Amino acid sequence: MRRVLGPRGGSDPVAPSLSATLSEAWRAYRLRWKRRKLLLRAYRKRRQLRAVADRTSTIGKGAILAFVTVRNEGLRLPYFMDHHRKLGVDHFLVVDNQSSDGSREWLRAQPDVSLWVTKAGYKQSRFGLDWMTWLQRRHGDGHWCLSLDADEILIYPYWETRNLQALTGRLEAERRRSFGAMMLDMYPKGPLAGQDYAAGQDPMQVLPWFDGGNYVVQVQPLMRNLWIQGGVRARAFFAGEPRRAPTLNKVPLVRWDRSYAYVNSTHALLPRRLNAVFDAQGGEWLSGVLLHTKFLPVVVEKSREEQKRRQHFANSTLYDGYYDAVSASPDLWCAGSSCYTGWRQLEAMGLMSRGGWV
Amino acid sequence: MSIGFVMLCHTALDRAAEVARHWAERDCPVVIHVDKRVTRPACDSLVATLADLGNVRFSGRYACEWGTWGIVAATQTAATVMLRDFPKVRHVYLASGSCLPLRPLAELKAYLDSRPRVDFIESVTTEDVGWTIGGLDVERFTLRFPFSWRKQRGLFDAYVKLQRRFGFRRKVPPGLAPHLGSQWWCLTRQTLSAILEDPDRAATDRYFRRVWIPDESYFQTMVRRFSTNVESRSLTLSKFDFQGKPHIFYDDHLQLLRRSDCFVARKIWPQAGKLYQTFLHGEAAGQAAAEPNPGKIDRLFAKAVERRVKGRPGLYMQSRMPNENWENGRTAAAYSVFEGFSELFENFEAWLGKVAGTRAHGHLFAPDRVEFAGGEVVFSGALSDSAAMRDYAPKSFLSSLIWNTRGERQCFQFGPGDQQEISWFISGDPNAQVSVISGAWAIPLFHSNQNFSDIRREAARLQKIEAEHLAVLRTPWTKARVRIWTLAEFVENPMEPLQSIIDEISPRAMRRLTEAPRLADLKGFGQFLQNLRNQGMQPVLMGDFPTGEDPTPAASRRGRPYLVK
Numbered sequence: 001m002r003r004v005l006g007p008r009g010g011s012d013p014v015a016p017s018l019s020a021t022l023s024e025a026w027r028a029y030r031l032r033w034k035r036r037k038l039l040l041r042a043y044r045k046r047r048q049l050r051a052v053a054d055r056t057s058t059i060g061k062g063a064i065l066a067f068v069t070v071r072n073e074g075l076r077l078p079y080f081m082d083h084h085r086k087l088g089v090d091h092f093l094v095v096d097n098q099s100s101d102g103s104r105e106w107l108r109a110q111p112d113v114s115l116w117v118t119k120a121g122y123k124q125s126r127f128g129l130d131w132m133t134w135l136q137r138r139h140g141d142g143h144w145c146l147s148l149d150a151d152e153i154l155i156y157p158y159w160e161t162r163n164l165q166a167l168t169g170r171l172e173a174e175r176r177r178s179f180g181a182m183m184l185d186m187y188p189k190g191p192l193a194g195q196d197y198a199a200g201q202d203p204m205q206v207l208p209w210f211d212g213g214n215y216v217v218q219v220q221p222l223m224r225n226l227w228i229q230g231g232v233r234a235r236a237f238f239a240g241e242p243r244r245a246p247t248l249n250k251v252p253l254v255r256w257d258r259s260y261a262y263v264n265s266t267h268a269l270l271p272r273r274l275n276a277v278f279d280a281q282g283g284e285w286l287s288g289v290l291l292h293t294k295f296l297p298v299v300v301e302k303s304r305e306e307q308k309r310r311q312h313f314a315n316s317t318l319y320d321g322y323y324d325a326v327s328a329s330p331d332l333w334c335a336g337s338s339c340y341t342g343w344r345q346l347e348a349m350g351l352m353s354r355g356g357w358v
Numbered sequence: 359m360s361i362g363f364v365m366l367c368h369t370a371l372d373r374a375a376e377v378a379r380h381w382a383e384r385d386c387p388v389v390i391h392v393d394k395r396v397t398r399p400a401c402d403s404l405v406a407t408l409a410d411l412g413n414v415r416f417s418g419r420y421a422c423e424w425g426t427w428g429i430v431a432a433t434q435t436a437a438t439v440m441l442r443d444f445p446k447v448r449h450v451y452l453a454s455g456s457c458l459p460l461r462p463l464a465e466l467k468a469y470l471d472s473r474p475r476v477d478f479i480e481s482v483t484t485e486d487v488g489w490t491i492g493g494l495d496v497e498r499f500t501l502r503f504p505f506s507w508r509k510q511r512g513l514f515d516a517y518v519k520l521q522r523r524f525g526f527r528r529k530v531p532p533g534l535a536p537h538l539g540s541q542w543w544c545l546t547r548q549t550l551s552a553i554l555e556d557p558d559r560a561a562t563d564r565y566f567r568r569v570w571i572p573d574e575s576y577f578q579t580m581v582r583r584f585s586t587n588v589e590s591r592s593l594t595l596s597k598f599d600f601q602g603k604p605h606i607f608y609d610d611h612l613q614l615l616r617r618s619d620c621f622v623a624r625k626i627w628p629q630a631g632k633l634y635q636t637f638l639h640g641e642a643a644g645q646a647a648a649e650p651n652p653g654k655i656d657r658l659f660a661k662a663v664e665r666r667v668k669g670r671p672g673l674y675m676q677s678r679m680p681n682e683n684w685e686n687g688r689t690a691a692a693y694s695v696f697e698g699f700s701e702l703f704e705n706f707e708a709w710l711g712k713v714a715g716t717r718a719h720g721h722l723f724a725p726d727r728v729e730f731a732g733g734e735v736v737f738s739g740a741l742s743d744s745a746a747m748r749d750y751a752p753k754s755f756l757s758s759l760i761w762n763t764r765g766e767r768q769c770f771q772f773g774p775g776d777q778q779e780i781s782w783f784i785s786g787d788p789n790a791q792v793s794v795i796s797g798a799w800a801i802p803l804f805h806s807n808q809n810f811s812d813i814r815r816e817a818a819r820l821q822k823i824e825a826e827h828l829a830v831l832r833t834p835w836t837k838a839r840v841r842i843w844t845l846a847e848f849v850e851n852p853m854e855p856l857q858s859i860i861d862e863i864s865p866r867a868m869r870r871l872t873e874a875p876r877l878a879d880l881k882g883f884g885q886f887l888q889n890l891r892n893q894g895m896q897p898v899l900m901g902d903f904p905t906g907e908d909p910t911p912a913a914s915r916r917g918r919p920y921l922v923k
Contacts, residue, residue, distance in 0.1 A: 035409035083917035161610040166627060173603045184677040205493040213739020216751040217674045228676060230754075235742045251674055278679045284669040287677035336740035350761065351671045356599050356666030358611075358659055 018042040027222065034271040038261040042133035045125055049095065049116040049134070054109045056093070063090035064095035064164050066146040067135055069128035070096055073150035074103040075298055080150050081110065085146065087154065088163035089146060095131045097122055116126035123310070124257070126264075133261050144168045147252050147266045148290070153203070154181060154252060155343050156288030157354035158239050170286065170357055178269075179253035180277030181288035184210050185232045186352060187295045190203050193238060193329040195297045203293040204340055211235060215248070217252065225268040225275035232332050237322045245319065250290060251277055286355035289346055301331045361386050361463075361470060362447035364436045366429065367455030368393035368422060370628035371404045374455030378408060380638045384463045385614075387413040387444040391432040394421040415439050415584035425507050428737070430566065434554060441551055448474065451544045457594065458607075458637055466593075466621045470544070477549045477585045480539030480592045481578040498570040499536045500527050531565050539578040542594035542624065543587075550582035553577065595652050600663045609633055618751040620650040672761050672789075675756065689760040694769040694863055695790060698798025702848070703875035707731070707771070713871065714863045716767040722759070723748070723776035738762040752780045756830075760789070767863060772824035774799050774826040781830045785805035792831060793859050796824060797845040797900030801878050804886045814893045821899055828899075837849040844901025849880065913921070 016024070026056045059065065070077065075083060081092065092113045097120075106349035107115050125131055136145060140165050144164065147153065156167060156179075159289060171179055184284045186207035213231035226249045234245035251265045261320045262269045269275065279285050338349070346352050363381050367374040367390060378388045389409075392401045400705070401419075408414045408823075417436040420428040433533050434450060440450055449470045470476075484496040501521045505513040520526075530536060556562065562580070565571045581588055596617050597605040607615060609632040626633055669678045672690025681685070700706040700720070710732070711718040720729030728743040735743050741755070741760030742748075748755045755867055760768060784790045799820045805814050831840045839862070843855060857871050887897050888905045 010908070050569065158610060162608050162627075163629070165629060166606075166608060169606070169627075174601070179678050211740035214741045214747075215755040215758065217676070217679055218751070219679060226676060226679060227824045232740070234743075234747065235740060239742055239744040240746050242744075242747045264865070278677045279669065280679060280681045280684065282669050282680040282684045283667045283678065285677040286672075287675075334736045334740055335734070336736040336738055338740070349747055350670060350675050350678075353667070353669075353675065353677050355677065356662045356664075358598075358599075358605055358662045 011130075021175075031223065031270055031272060035259070035261050036261075037131060037226055038129075038263070038270070039137065039259070041126075042130045042137065042261070043046060045120070045130040046134045048118045048120040049131055050118065051114070052096075052104070052316050053113065053115040053283060055112070055114045056091070057140065058112075059091050059143075060255050062143075064088055064144045064168065065090065065140060066092045066147070066148060067096045067132050067140070068092060068148055068150060069122075070094060070099060070103060070150045071122070072099045072101045072103065072109075072302075073100040074106060075148045075197070075296065076100070076200050076203075076293060077103055079203060080148075080153065081113075082200070083164055084148070085112070086147070086163075087159065087183065093135050095128060095135070097128065129262050130266070136256055136260070137258045143256055145256040147254075147262065151293045151296075152183065152252070153291040153293060154288060155291060155346075156181065156352065157286065157343055157347055157357060158287075159343060162251075168253075171253075171255075174286070174355075176285075177255040178251050178274040178277055179288065180226075180288070181250055181252050181290045182228055183231075183248045183250055183290045183292045184346070184353065185248075185292045185294065186210050187232055187332040187337075189331070189333040189337075191329045191331050192295055192326070193297050193300045197296050197298075203296060206293065206297075207293060207295055208340045209333055209337045210340060211336070212351070216242070216338075219280075223263065223268050223270070223272040223275055225251075225272070233322075235334075236330065236332050237325050251275060252290060253288075268277065284353040284355050286357050287350045287352045289343075291340075293305040295332065300327055303327050359451045360441045360444075360446055361451055361467060361575070362444050363388045363453055364433065364434055365390045365455055365457070366393075366422065366436075367391065367404075368396060370455060371396070371400060372407075373626070373628045373634065375404055375407045376634060377453075377455075377458060378414060378640060379411065380459065381463065382414050383409040384407070385413070386401075386463065386614065387440065387447060389415045389416070389417055389436045389440045389443075391417050391436045392419055393432075394419040394428075398542050404750070406410050415443055423506065425503075425565050425571045427567045427572055430576045433573070434578070437550055439555055448547050449544055450547070450550050451593070451622070452542055453594065453622060454542070454624055456628070457542075457622050458617070458624070458626040458633060459622050459717050460595070461621050462638055468745050469621070471590075475546060475548075476582055476589050477545045478588060478589050478591060479543035479545060479581050479592045480653070481537040481588060481590050482580055484538060485534050496521075496536065497537070498531055498538075500573065501570070502526070502528060502568050503570045504568070513551065516535060517736055528565075528568070530661075531561065534565075534579055535582055536575060537577050537578040537582055540592040540594070540596060541573045542592050542596060542622075543577055544593050545581065546575070549581060549585045553580045554632055556580075556584075562780040571709060587731070593621050595627075595650075595660050597652075599659075600620060605659065607633065608675060617672070617868070618650070618652050618655050619648040620652055637795075672757055674757055675796055687789065688783065689757050689789045690764050691767070692789045692791065693760055693762055693767060695772050695784060695792045696769060697772045697793065697797030697846075698845070699793070700771045701798040701801045702795055702845070704878055706875050709873075709875040710769055713873070714767075714769070714860050716769050716863060717763065718769035719768065721773065721776050722756075722770040723752070723772060723778075723780060725775065725777060728755075729771075749777055749779070752777065752785050756780060756783065769863070774820040774827065778823060778827060781827050785831050785833065785836045785838050785840070788837040789837075791859070791862060792838050792840045793855070794828065794831070794840070794842040795845055795848045796828060796842060797897065798848075799824065799846070800887070800897065800900060801880070804880075804883055805878070810889070810893065814890060814895050817890055817897065818895050821895075821897065824899055841888070843893055844899065846901030846903050849877070889899070892909070 021154050066084055094107055094113055094115050096117045122128055170187050183287050187209050188207050189209055195206050211231045214235060215228055218227045228249040229245040231248060234242055238245040247267050251269060260269060303323045303326040347354055363386055376431060381390050405416060417439045420432040422428040422432055450808055505517055507514045509764060566576050570574060599605055602626050606627050607623060608627050609630045668686050673737030675682060707718040707720060717731050719731045722728055727745050730737045737759060740758060800817060803817055853874060884905045886904045887903050888906050890897050
C-alpha cells in the first residue's frame with residue numbers, strides 16, 4: 001500500500017444535534033435487542049433440523065460456504081450447484097423443507113453438501129431464516145458465506161475469470177464485510193409455461209430477457225439498507241400498487257460472524273453497518289447481480305401450490321392476485337425488454353458496478 | 359555480467375518458487391527472503407523445492423509488517439548476500455513473491471546491458487509526490503511512528519495528531535534529502551554496495567527505523583547520495599487504487615500486461631494460472647527492444663478511480679445511492695421541459711421531434727397515464743406507462759428515463775394539470791432546460807365546451823398550481839436553465855424564443871427555423887379572460903392580453919405555415 005490517508009475523523013461538517021444523537025442511540029439499542037431476539041429464536045428452532053449428511057468437518061480454514069433452503073427444487077439444483085461450485089463455493093449447507101421430488105436424495109449424494117431436513121413450517125421459521133441463522137452461527141463464523149435461494153444465480157464483474165476467492169480478497173482489501181447483489185428477474189419471450197427447460201441446462205438460455213431500467217431505489221432509515229423495487233414483477237403484476245412490488249436488493253455475501261443475523265430474507269441484516277453496500281457520496285461500489293430464475297416453466301404449477309400453502313408472504317391473501325396472474329402463464333416480454341448478453345452488459349446498464357476493480 | 363533478483367516473499371510461496379526457478383534456470387542468481395511470520399514447515403518446503411538450484415540463496419529472516427523497518431532490513435540483508443555470493447552480478451532487481459516477469463529475460467538483460475551505469479528507482483522529493491493523499495508526506499520523515507498502523511490505528515492516529523498539535527519534529531540527518539518512490543527498484547552493484555557499505559549507515563538506519571513506511575523512502579533517499587545516474591522510474595509495473603492498495607492482476611489482464619511492455623509486474627493473483635503459464639513457460643517473443651510503457655494502460659486505471667470515487671452521473675442503483683447534492687449530476691444527460699407549448703401550438707410534439715431531432719414526449723406526468731412519445735405503453739428500459747408506478751417514485755422515474763436514453767435527448771411537456779411533485783427535482787437539475795409560457799393552460803379551457811362556472815373554478819385551480827410551480831423555478835437554488843414568458847409576451851413574437859430553445863437543444867444544427875408550429879386559434883381569447891375577471895377571478899399569469907382586439911401575428915398566421923424569409 002502506498003497512499004496513506006491521514007488520521008481520520010473530522011469529515012462530518014455538521015455536528016448532529018443532541019436529540020438526533022439520542023434517538024440514534026436509542027435506535028441502535030433497539031436493533032441490538034432485535035438481533036439478540038433473532039439469534040435466540042434461531043437457537044430455539046435448532047431442534048427442528050435433523051442432519052442427514054453432516055460433512056461440516058471437511059470445511060477448511062478460509063473455505064467459502066453457501067447456505068441454501070430448498071423445497072422441491074430438483075429441476076434447478078443441478079445448474080445452481082454447478083454454477084456456484086465453479087465460482088468457488090467450497091461447501092454447501094442445505095436445509096431441505098419436505099421435498100418430494102427426489103432432491104433430498106440427490107443432495108445427499110453430493111460430496112460437498114451437508115444436508116439437514118425439517119418438517120416444520122417455512123413461514124413459521126421466518127421463511128427458513130431461523131434455520132439459516134442457526135447453521136450460520138454454528139458453521140459460518142469467520143468464513144465468507146453466501147446465502148442463496150435455489151432460484152438465484154450469483155454473478156458479479158469478471159465472474160468468469162475471477163472466482164469468489166478473488167472477489168472476497170478484493171472486498172477484504174476494501175475493508176468490506178458484505179457484498180450487495182440485486183435480484184434481476186429473468187423471463188422468456190412468450191407464455192411462461194410454453195418453454196422447455198431440462199435440469200442442468202443454463203437457465204439463461206430459456207430466460208434471456210429482463211427489465212433494464214425501471215427500478216426504484218430508496219434508503220430505509222431504520223437499518224440503513226436500500227429498498228429496491230421494480231423490474232418485471234412490478235411492471236406486470238403490481239402496476240396499480242407499486243408499493244407492494246417485491247423487494248429486489250439483497251446482501252447475499254457476508255464475511256460471517258456468529259453475532260450476525262439476517263432480518264428479512266437476505267434483504268437486510270444486523271448489525272446494520274453490514275447493510276451499507278452502497279456509496280452515499282456519489283461514487284460506486286463493487287456489486288453483483290442475482291439472476292433470478294423464478295420464471296422457469298415450473299413457476300406456473302408451483303405458484304398454484306404456493307398459493308394453497310400460503311407460506312411465502314406475511315400477508316398471503318394480499319398476493320392472491322399475483323398468484324392468479326402467474327398461474328395464467330402470462331407473456332412477460334415487452335418491447336422495452338433487454339436481452340441478457342453477460343455481466344459487461346449489466347454493468348454498462350448500471351444494474352451492477354465494478355466500482356474501482358480493474 | 360548478469361542480473362540478480364532479490365525476492366521478498368510472504369504468501370503464495372509456491373508461486374514465488376515458480377518465478378525464482380524461472381530466473382535461476384536462466385542463469386540469474388536469486389536471493390529469497392521469507393517473512394519471519396511464515397511458518398517453519400512452509401519455509402522448509404520452499405527451500406526443499408529450490409534445493410536443486412545452485413544459484414538460489416535464502417537470507418536471514420525478518421518480520422515484515424507493512425510500513426515498518428523490517429522490510430528494509432530484509433532487503434539490506436538479502437542484497438548483501440547477493441553482492442557477496444555472486445560477484446558477477448551487475449544489476450540487482452528487487453522483486454516480491456507476487457511478481458511475474460512479462461518479457462523474456464534476455465530482453466531485460468539486453469536492456470540493462472545497454473544501460474550499465476543506470477539505477478532504476480522511482481525517487482521523488484516529498485513536495486512533488488502526488489500520491490500521498492491527506493497529509494503524511496514530509497511528515498513521514500519528521501514525526502515518530504511507534505504504533506502499528508494496521509493493529510493500533512487509533513493510537514497511530516492519535517499520536518500523529520498529538521505531535522502535530524504540539525509541533526514535535528524530528529531532525530532529518532544532515533546530508534539526507536528525503537525522497538519517496540516505489541519500493542521496487544533495480545540498482546547497480548556500485549550504487550547498492552555504496553549504500554550498504556556507507557560508514558554512516560548505522561546512524562542512517564537508526565533514523566529510518568522510525569520513519570513511516572521506510573521501504574518507500576530508504577533506498578529512494580540514499581540513492582540520491584551515491585548514484586551518479588538515477589533513472590527515476592520503476593521497471594516493475596505496479597498500479598495502486600485510490601485507497602493505496604495495489605491492484606491485483608488476474609487472468610483476464612493478459613493482454614493488458616502484454617501491452618504495457620514492462621519487464622516485471624506485481625501483484626499477480628496466485629490463482630492466475632493462465633498468467634503464470636503464459637509468461638513463465640510460454641517464451642513468447644516480445645516486441646524486441648520496446649521501451650517499457652506503463653502509460654499505455656494508465657487510462658484504464660484512471661477511469662476505474664473515477665468510477666469508484668465519482669460514479670456515473672445520474673445513476674441510482676444498488677451500490678450508488680448518493681445523498682442529496684452529492685449526486686455529481688442529478689440526471690445523466692440534458693433534457694428539455696416545455697410548459698404551455700402544446701397548449702399554444704397545434705401538434706407541437708410532432709413539430710418538435712421533427713425540427714430538433716429529439717424524442718418529444720407528451721405530458722410524462724399526466725394524472726391518468728404517462729404520455730410517452732408515439733403513445734408507447736412501455737418505453738426504453740421497460741418503463742411502464744402506469745401513472746401509479748410513476749407517482750410512487752417520480753424522481754426514480756425521471757432519472758431512469760434520462761439514464762435509459764443516454765445519447766438521445768428527451769423533451770417532454772409539463773403543466774399545472776400534471777403531478778407536481780417532480781418540480782423541485784427538475785428545478786435543481788442543471789441538466790434541465792425548462793421553457794414556460796405561463797398561463798397557456800387557459801387556452802384549452804377557452805376552447806372547451808364546459809359551463810363557464812366550471813371553467814372559472816378550473817382556471818383558478820390551475821393558476822394557483824402554476825404560480826407555485828413558477829415560484830419553485832425562481833428560487834435561488836434553481837440550477838436548471840429556466841426561461842419564462844407570459845402568454846401575451848410569447849404570442850407577440852413566438853419565433854425568437856423558439857429559435858433560441860431549438861438552438862440550445864441542437865447547437866450543431868444552427869439552422870434558421872423555416873416552419874413554425876401552427877398557433878391555436880386565439881380569436882376572442884382576450885374577451886374570455888375579461889369574462890373570467892367579470893366572474894371575480896383574476897387571471898394574471900397570461901400577462902396583458904388586450905380585451906377585444908386579438909393579437910396580430912396570431913391572426914395573420916392562422917391557417918398556413920409561417921415562413922421566415
